[in-house]
Structures are given as C-alpha cells and as structure tokens.
C-alpha cells in the first residue's frame with residue numbers, strides 16, 4: 001500500500017567518494033553519505049520536520065521502529081547535535097512543548113542557567129563599559145548547559161530505551177556524514193573564530209577549507225554520546241565529560257564548575273495557554289517570553305478582522321507592526337526568569353490590559369517607540385537556534401526549540417569532548433539599556449543572578465482545534481522568533497494560506513527598539529513605500545529564521561513543511 005505522497009522533492013542529492021554505508025549499529029537504514037532534502041510531505045503515520053535531512057530521517061526511522069513522537073523527538077535532537085553543529089547541541093538548552101496522546105499538555109524548561117559564580121555586573125568593566133564581547137564570545141559567555149537534562153526529562157513520555165534513541169547520533173558522529181555546500185560555507189566562515197576561541201584545536205578546523213561532499217567525522221563527540229548512553233545524564237553532568245568541560249573553562253577564563261553541572265536540573269513547567277477564535281494555543285512559559293508575546297500579539301488583533309485586510313496589505317502589516325511594538329516594550333520591562341522575578345503574566349495577557357494597550361493605536365501612522373512605554377501594570381543578525389516538530393498517529397505532538405544562541409554558540413568547543421558551548425549569557429540584560437546581539441534591551445527582570453535562567457524568545461507552539469493537535473510550529477531567529485510564529489499563524493488561521501505560502505512568503509519584524517521594521521529582501525515594494533509614507537523606518541536584512549510546520553489535514557493526514565531558507569527537511573511515514 002502506498003502510504004506516502006511525496007509532493008515536492010528538492011533536487012539536492014549529495015554524493016561523496018565514500019561507499020554508502022548503512023547505519024548498522026542503530027539498526028536504522030539511513031545513508032549519511034547520500035541523501036536528499038524534501039521540503040514537503042504528506043503522511044499518515046507520523047512526520048518529522050527539522051533543520052537537517054539526516055535528523056528528520058532519524059526521527060522517522062525511530063517512529064517506524066515503534067517509537068512515539070517523543071522517542072522520535074529525542075533521537076532527532078541528538079542527531080541535530082551531530083549533523084547541525086551551528087545550533088543542534090549538547091552544550092546549549094531549549095524548551096519542549098508537547099500534547100500527549102492522552103490529551104495532557106506538558107512542557108519542559110531546559111534553558112541554560114547562569115553559573116554559580118556569575119553576578120549582575122560580570123560583564124561590566126571597572127569604568128562602567130558593558131563588555132558584549134565577553135557575553136557573546138568565548139568561555140565566559142556560556143551558561144550551564146541544559147540540553148542533556150532536557151532529553152532525559154522528556155524520556156519519561158517515550159517508549160523506547162534511551163540507548164536506542166542515542167545510537168543513530170553516535171553512528172553519525174563516529175562514521176561521519178557528508179556535508180552540503182551550505183554547511184561547508186558555514187564552517188569555512190567559522191575558521192578564524194575557532195582558532196581564536198579554542199586552544200585545543202577542534203575537528204571543525206580545516207586549513208585547506210571545507211567543500212560540499214566532505215565527510216565530517218566527530219570522534220570526541222561520539223565518545224561523549226557513548227558516555228551519555230552508558231551513564232545517563234551523569235555521562236554529561238558528572239565524570240569524564242564534566243571534567244573536560246571544567247578543564248576547558250580553566251583554559252579560557254570561563255566560570256562553569258563541577259557543582260554547576262551536577263546541580264543542573266531541567267524544570268517541568270505549566271505550558272502557557274490561551275484561546276484565539278476557538279483554537280487553543282499552547283506554548284512555553286517563562287523563562288521564554290515566546291508564549292506570552294504570542295498571546296499578547298494574537299489577542300491584540302483578535303477583534304480587528306485582520307482576515308479581511310488581506311495578506312501583506314499595508315493595513316495588516318501596519319496593524320501587526322504596532323502590535324509587535326507594544327508587546328516587545330513589555331518584554332523589555334517585565335519578562336525574565338519567573339523563579340527570580342515576579343512576572344505579571346496574568347495582567348500582561350488580560351483582555352482589559354491588551355485593550356488599553358491598543359488605545360494609542362493609529363491606523364494612519366506609526367506610533368513612535370518613544371511614545372510607547374511598557375504598559376502600566378498594577379498588580380547581530382546571526383540567530384542560530386533550531387526548531388523541530390514531530391507528530392505520530394497516537395496523538396502525540398512535540399514542538400522543540402533548542403539553541404546555542406549565536407551560530408556555533410560561543411565558538412568554543414570543549415576540548416576532548418567535541419561539542420560547542422553556548423553563548424547564552426548574552427540573552428540576559430548585561431546592563432540596563434545595553435542591547436544584546438539581537439538589539440533587545442532589558443532591565444531588572446532579566447538582570448544576571450547566579451542560577452537564574454536568561455530570558456528567551458523561543459516559541460515552540462502547538463495549536464489545538466477541538467482539543468486535538470492542528471498545527472505544530474516553531475522557528476529559530478532570536479528576538480524575531482515570536483513575530484515569525486505570529487505571522488505564520490496569522491497567515492494560516494486568518495489569511496487561509498497554504499502551509500508553504502504561510503512559511504515561505506517574506507516576513508517582517510518590529511521589536512519596539514530599535515524603532516524600525518526589519519524586512520526580508522523580497523518584501524513587496526508597494527508595501528514598503530506606503531509604510532514609509534506613514535512614518536516607518538524599514539531595514540532590509542538577511543532571511544528570518546527557519547520555520548518548521550506540521551498541519552493536520554481534515555482527512556487526518558499530516559502535512560509537514562520545511563522552511564526553504566535552509567537545508568531544512570520534512571520526512572513522513
């Protein structure tokens with residue numbers, strides 16, 4: 001029986017000199033030396049969409065083996081840590097949002113934490129100057145990684161033994177995989193930083209340069225993964241791996257200690273939920289601003305009949321821009337790790353507050369950001385994070401966004417352990433009013449404190465219709481993440497666009513400060529002209545994020561669409 005309809009197959013077939021080996025130890029049939037990128041698929045048993053074709057294929061193979069969507073998500077995340085080193089990771093953190101087959105909604109926070117020796121002014125020079133170089137580059141930029149703790153915390157919802165889920169990643173690291181042209185270019189652009197931020201030269205350094213078709217073998221990483229397979233989370237947070245991390249810290253002036261590693265715990269959180277025109281939208285709570293920002297933005301447009309305005313109409317773009325501006329002003333003032341700072345979530349998401357917030361909205365012209373203060377509550381362009389969406393036929397839907405922050409994080413690879421460390425400390429407000437790498441500012445709510453989690457924008461989201469999964473969505477993109485999810489959902493729910501159009505069409509972004517609308521290169525000229533006449537400053541920039549969507553069709557089949565802004569790939573079964 002033909003179970004799968006392949007609707008589009010992008011013609012990226014990679015060949016290398018290596019013989020095509022099957023991934024034997026894991027028992028799954030993937031050829032890491034010759035694979036294709038598929039942008040859309042419709043399937044009936046399950047689907048995985050991620051930033052890398054090999055990671056998506058690993059997830060599907062796990063589903064075929066009898067795993068559920070959580071098993072597939074764990075295996076996909078581990079595979080991304082090997083095949084997508086710019087954002088897939090062991091040395092970073094992320095958020096897991098799921099709707100389980102029994103209807104339960106769960107989320108797990110495995111965001112990095114400030115090390116125990118961090119403090120509010122750790123990036124301030126004696127003369128008061130904020131050192132963003134230190135919060136963004138090298139050893140001192142790293143928070144305590146949460147990724148491995150997150151994988152084990154989510155495993156309680158899985159069916160297969162962890163050892164089976166990690167084996168494909170071990171094989172990919174040990175035997176290698178063929179890199180694409182995009183990956184070769186990315187690694188070549190990294191060479192100077194790798195030499196600058198590492199004293200133990202990592203495997204990613206290649207003096208003659210990388211080219212498409214080269215095989216990347218990561219023996220140290222394979223050994224780290226084996227220690228995790230054999231010892232569980234302790235294989236990372238204790239023993240040899242912890243020793244290698246602490247030694248790396250000592251070589252480069254970092255401050256993560258054995259205690260920081262041993263004490264790291266992933267945290268189950270109640271997902272952030274709200275209703276929008278009969279849909280239930282489920283996302284991540286603090287320390288991600290994503291769930292609440294999406295809530296605020298969707299609710300500020302809910303009663304304004306945006307559907308009738310039309311996609312990329314000046315009216316709709318202007319309304320969404322003003323909504324984004326207002327939500328991001330609140331982000332800067334009020335949002336941070338709720339374990340450390342009382343975030344007024346209920347008030348910021350209340351209908352009364354959001355109505356009040358829109359009282360200054362003028363559909364004829366821009367409201368300058370200087371006129372938009374955070375509401376009164378009584379009571380660099382390289383944004384490497386990665387998202388993947390997974391679904392199975394048992395009703396489990398998983399939305400995970402994970403990150404190192406910048407592309408390749410701090411660009412420091414743990415000597416002997418083979419993985420990049422994050423530069424997530426820059427997501428704190430290192431000094432009030434000083435922009436981070438995304439231009440976002442913050443204050444007390446997101447100030448640094450030992451053991452605190454830095455505010456995130458990651459927005460892994462599940463939309464439920466009649467309490468069943470309808471859309472599973474997320475994207476990388478730093479502070480642009482919530483606005484990208486906002487736009488893609490508005491495209492699908494209000495403008496009734498096809499999933500491909502909803503994902504591929506040009507995006508825009510406003511974040512209060514800087515007071516400008518960032519637009520993608522192919523954003524339509526007449527809309528630009530009209531917005532400029534209304535007083536908006538527009539700034540063209542590189543592509544925004546890589547959105548991975550699964551939509552459940554009326555016939556119950558899964559439509560998975562991978563963003564066309566990268567090598568992202570959809571797989572189904």
Ligand code: GLY
Nearest residue numbers: 405456457458478
């Ligand atoms: N590092 C990007 C984010 O967490 O928002």
